[in-house]
């Protein structure tokens with residue numbers, strides 16, 4: 345394992361120091377055409393606006409001012425359907441992070 349860690353790329357930071365970044369291990373599913381279509385459908389169905397609802401109010405963040413994420417309501421690692429639009433919701437970055445952290449905590 346130590347040898348692999350040494351192969352992580354060195355990245356210069358704004359402070360002039362270099363740090364090693366962890367390799368991103370994205371599921372190959374996220375690179376598929378099917379996923380791309382699913383993502384577009386989820387964002388379209390949400391009218392390109394975050395679907396997070398809190399205290400009865402829907403989040404107002406929308407594209408193109410905000411980056412949006414197609415989120416699996418039931419995450420793939422929890423057995424959620426990867427390409428079912430009904431298992432998708434459009435979330436802004438902040439809400440996507442909150443949802444992901446919550447799903448992890450519930451696991």
Ligand SMILES: [Zn+2]
Nearest residue numbers: 394403436439
């Ligand atoms: Zn939001």
